Amino acid sequence: MADDIFADLSWGFETRAIRAGQPHDVSSGAVVQPISLATTFVQEEVGVNRGYLYSRVANPTRAALQDCLASLEGADYGLAFASGMAAEDTFLRTLAPGDHIVLGNDAYGGTFRLVANVLSRVGITWSAFDLSAVDSLREELPPATKVIWAESPTNPSLAVVDIAALANIAHDLGAKLVVDNTFATPYLQQPLRLGADVVVHSTTKYCGGHSDVVGGFLATNDGELAQELEFLQKAVGAVPSPFDNFLIMRGLKTLPVRMDRHCRNAALVAEFLAGQDLVVEVFYPGLREHRGHEIAVRQMKDFGGMVSFRVAGGAGAAMRLAASTEVFVLAESLGAVESLIEHPGAMTHAAAAGSPLEVADDLLRLSVGLESIEDLIGDLKQAIARLPDA
């Protein structure tokens, strides 16, 4: 391989998205990072090798993705995993029995399930708070708190948390702040620069961007933690395949242009929904009346591609609307080129039913894609027109 000069932060974000971690292969001149399928690597003598021994431990395609996405997050260290949940689980294995995790009160349902139903089995405790209410938080957090786990914007209600303020609170407590940056992506927000200790991603979403690969990522500037995470990555082995790494790297190359269009389409969709009588409330950080708008202006480059809204008529009307769209596909997940609609209470966040993280049953979540804006708004218009009181 030639030298990897493009990981350097002096290069622009767009340049690094295309080039960081991916120097041309000197043996073939291939412009695109090869998919390195080898599971094992030759050793010149015992203990003398070129940095690769066995593919679970390190793999050239994975190394390229790790360097690229770490650079985009402004991180010294990045680790790729087989899914967002695998990344979360690997980080949370740094905790010990008796440690306490503070979750946002509308965290992703899968994160809640992992913490409340899996880690609780080994004596790790948790509680949930409104992390956007930073003023009251400092006094309320349990002293055993070792991790504050924040999303911003949150999934599914798109609340915005003040990452810098939350980092101060976490550090005063001796805890680490983890930010799930899946919704914002490093193009719109870089939590490590705002004081977070760890960034987690479901790269399944905007990083991959095409609904065709599942992956996860951890990024940090803490060398000691990175060593422990590397150990866990090897010891637990929840690593992505070389082909998955390749697909996520390919997605990252277009992340900036895709995000610009996601943001533009989402802003127009949010504005449209805000003007509809049968829509009770719209959640989009770009709307001036959004509770976290000022913080979002401060810590994000733009407001993202996700929009949530409450439908007049309750759960029945929301479910009917979700089943009536044509351009918006009724499906879980988010962050890809095609627009999706879902009912979080019955779908992505069903695991949180009956808990403090339960989602309102009249809420729908949109992942606004890259289709023509006229088609997206036209689709929502016809679906709303089919509601009983329209």
Ligand code: PLP
């Ligand atoms: N974090 C957020 C915000 C998510 O929305 C998801 C999945 O929807 C995850 C983490 C988990 O990622 P994965 O599905 O790649 O395991």
